[in-house]
Amino acid sequence: MPFELMSGNQAAAAAVQRAGVDLVAAYPITPQTAIVETLADYSANGLLKGEFVSVESEYSALACCNGAVAAGARVFTATSSHGLAFMHEMTQWCSGARFPIVMVNVNRAIGAPWVLDPDQGDSLSQRDTGWMQIYCSGAQEVFDTVLQAFVLSEELLLPCMVVFDGFYISHTYEVVDIPEEETVRKFIKPPTFEAQVQPGRQKNIHGLTAGENQHLLVRKRHEDMLKALNLLEKINEDYHKIFGRSYKAVYAEIPEGAETAVVAAGATAETVRWNLPKLTGTGLIQLRMFRPFPSDQLCKIFSDHKIKRLIVIDRNCSTGVGGIFAQEIKSAIYKMDKPPVVNDLILAGGIDLTGDMLKKVIEDSHLADKSEDKWGVDIQ
Amino acid sequence: MNISELNREREILYSGHSACPGCGAVLTVRHMTRTLGPDIAMVITASCWSIIAGMPPLTALKCPILHCPFPSAGSVGGGLKRGLIAKGHLDTTVVVLAGDGGTFDIGLQALSGAAQRNEDYIFICYDNEAYMNTGMQTSSATPYGARTNTAPYPLFKEGQKKNIMQIMAAHSIPYAATATVAFPDDMERKLKKAKEIKGFRFIHILSPCPPGWGAESSDTIHLSRLAVTTGFFPLYEIYNGITWKLTSPPDMKGTPLNEYLDSQKRFNKMDQIRRKALQEEVDHDWSCLMDRCEASVDTD
Numbered sequence: 111m112p113f114e115l116m117s118g119n120q121a122a123a124a125a126v127q128r129a130g131v132d133l134v135a136a137y138p139i140t141p142q143t144a145i146v147e148t149l150a151d152y153s154a155n156g157l158l159k160g161e162f163v164s165v166e167s168e169y170s171a172l173a174c175c176n177g178a179v180a181a182g183a184r185v186f187t188a189t190s191s192h193g194l195a196f197m198h199e200m201t202q203w204c205s206g207a208r209f210p211i212v213m214v215n216v217n218r219a220i221g222a223p224w225v226l227d228p229d230q231g232d233s234l235s236q237r238d239t240g241w242m243q244i245y246c247s248g249a250q251e252v253f254d255t256v257l258q259a260f261v262l263s264e265e266l267l268l269p270c271m272v273v274f275d276g277f278y279i280s281h282t283y284e285v286v287d288i289p290e291e292e293t294v295r296k297f298i299k300p301p302t303f304e305a306q307v308q309p310g311r312q313k314n315i316h317g318l319t320a321g322e323n324q325h326l327l328v329r330k331r332h333e334d335m336l337k338a339l340n341l342l343e344k345i346n347e348d349y350h351k352i353f354g355r356s357y358k359a360v361y362a363e364i365p366e367g368a369e370t371a372v373v374a375a376g377a378t379a380e381t382v383r384w385n386l387p388k389l390t391g392t393g394l395i396q397l398r399m400f401r402p403f404p405s406d407q408l409c410k411i412f413s414d415h416k417i418k419r420l421i422v423i424d425r426n427c428s429t430g431v432g433g434i435f436a437q438e439i440k441s442a443i444y445k446m447d448k449p450p451v452v453n454d455l456i457l458a459g460g461i462d463l464t465g466d467m468l469k470k471v472i473e474d475s476h477l478a479d480k481s482e483d484k485w486g487v488d489i490q
Numbered sequence: 491m492n493i494s495e496l497n498r499e500r501e502i503l504y505s506g507h508s509a510c511p512g513c514g515a516v517l518t519v520r521h522m523t524r525t526l527g528p529d530i531a532m533v534i535t536a537s538c539w540s541i542i543a544g545m546p547p548l549t550a551l552k553c554p555i556l557h558c559p560f561p562s563a564g565s566v567g568g569g570l571k572r573g574l575i576a577k578g579h580l581d582t583t584v585v586v587l588a589g590d591g592g593t594f595d596i597g598l599q600a601l602s603g604a605a606q607r608n609e610d611y612i613f614i615c616y617d618n619e620a621y622m623n624t625g626m627q628t629s630s631a632t633p634y635g636a637r638t639n640t641a642p643y644p645l646f647k648e649g650q651k652k653n654i655m656q657i658m659a660a661h662s663i664p665y666a667a668t669a670t671v672a673f674p675d676d677m678e679r680k681l682k683k684a685k686e687i688k689g690f691r692f693i694h695i696l697s698p699c700p701p702g703w704g705a706e707s708s709d710t711i712h713l714s715r716l717a718v719t720t721g722f723f724p725l726y727e728i729y730n731g732i733t734w735k736l737t738s739p740p741d742m743k744g745t746p747l748n749e750y751l752d753s754q755k756r757f758n759k760m761d762q763i764r765r766k767a768l769q770e771e772v773d774h775d776w777s778c779l780m781d782r783c784e785a786s787v788d789t790d
Contacts, residue, residue, distance in 0.1 A: 169561065
């Protein structure tokens with residue numbers, strides 16, 4: 111059986127190798143480094159189909175991917191934290207150019223000061239750049255999602271960011287089902303999207319345009335990205351047929367009659383899941399897809415289960431507002447008749463979430479009749 | 491070479507582009523595309539050429555041109571070449587076109603990275619010695635003593651023009667050369683040579699900008715020639731960073747620099763002390779170049 115003990119980083123690299131990429135351009139940064147190293151190893155041993163390019167910066171990693179994908183190649187890069195911040199200009203260009211690039215971002219807080227812990231501030235700072243974002247909660251999910259991201263991205267001609275928590279997932283070893291390449295090929299075929307640069311074809315690509323055109327292009331991009339919610343379900347059906355595993359944009363695990371739900375993404379969702387037996391009357395809603403934001407799916411879950419209170423766990427903070435996931439959810443439930451009260455537990459900087467901490471926040475939420483921000487560190 | 495002798499069938503640049511009259515960068519690209527084409531793919535970074543190329547879907551060039559953000563040209567070029575190879579287009583010549591800003595300043599990191607990796611494409615810098623697309627602001631390619639909109643009189647550009655050729659030579663790339671539109675046969679010979687070589691190739695082209703420099707549209711060739719004959723912009727080649735070859739005619743460098751400076755409004759408030767300092771800089775650079783050329787073993 112193709113089961114292997116691997117870290118989240120290694121699982122990501124294995125998926126990239128199985129996907130048959132034409133080019134990987136990358137620059138190492140903690141905690142993403144092992145992805146780059148593993149891909150370099152694959153390349154050294156002739157296991158990577160495409161080229162592995164060690165570039166001089168994260169900015170150039172994405173720029174190099176841009177050049178190759180323009181020629182119709184399947185490309186990949188990975189980064190974290192400051193690396194992603196440095197790429198910011200190119201992330202905008204990728205989506206505007208409709209380049210189907212897959213990138214893994216391993217969540218890590220952004221300085222100052224220097225900090226290595228998993229805070230989602232890096233990927234969430236890129237939320238408006240036109241990239242799809244999917245948050246994973248374990249190494250198996252990372253492997254599966256990277257493969258799905260290529261299909262999703264190339265179908266919609268939009269870049270996709272696969273996100274997971276630094277150290278909790280990047281460095282923790284799990285048993286992962288890594289199918290053989292031939293099996294993977296049944297799911298992910300060689301790229302068929304049209305190359306923008308074709309030798310001999312006269313074309314002026316992404317040159318200066320007028321404001322009205324840009325307006326129409328942005329609207330088209332928005333409409334196309336919204337299609338990802340249905341498309342992901344279809345991709346999951348295909349994936350399930352071959353591999354027996356399946357994922358959703360939002361995953362709900364809510365006991366009968368529960369009126370409280372904890373909303374979390376990534377490894378945090380897994381922590382909540384393990385603590386659920388101790389938290390009577392409380393359910394879990396795992397948010398996988400952040401862009402496009404699954405507003406309707408969330409609202410349906412809240413109303414189907416008659417949820418009155420939400421505790422959103424944010425490993426991030428938009429300074430001056432609060433947790434970003436909480437803000438997005440508040441915006442999504444605005445259209446509900448009886449929207450649940452949203453309480454936000456902010457764990458900025460990537461501090462640990464303990465069962466006791468979770469229990470206390472849930473107990474407090476029963477007393478609260480309005481939205482409330484809690485800072486994880488204060489309640490210990 | 492007589493312009494009427496040019497083979498029109500080889501033209502890749504259309505008339506009707508949106509450059510200013512007398513633009514050196516257009517002549518540069520005309521020679522370049524005619525010499526390197528027709529199987530070329532161009533990458534254009536933020537510069538005058540972002541506008542000159544036309545507003546999509548219109549285009550001034552008969553080849554695919556991929557626009558990219560300012561600091562990224564060096565890396566996009568490498569990615570495009572590798573991507574084309576992955577898709578089976580082995581022989582397409584990839585050309586990256588950048589101004590002095592996208593080469594000397596904001597583009598330098600990616601350029602250096604690409605040169606160090608010996609990416610297989612031709613990087614062409616058309617150097618009009620300031621940010622001309624946005625109306626003449628100082629770049630690190632602006633000569634000492636020139637006035638710009640970010641160094642208006644009584645300020646002048648301080649510090650020397652960055653010596654990009656020495657920087658490229660320090661990367662030991664297979665081929666680097668300087669050229670100007672006043673010597674089209676020399677330019678075309680260098681471009682042909684660049685096309686034959688594999689690996690990273692860099693061509694530095696002085697590209698007069700009549701509105702920016704304060705000259706008539708008809709002065710472009712005259713100024714390009716003066717830049718060479720005064721020794722301000724010598725014509726030479728560097729092979730593998732070690733073999734330097736002068737390609738200017740041997741009797742060049744006889745004209746006083748003042749003749750060049752007097753032909754352009756950007757220098758017209760330059761005092762005698764600054765003029766002397768710039769002449770000394772030019773003489774010093776010329777003598778270093780002669781030493782390098784003499785010390786080089788001719789491998790051609």
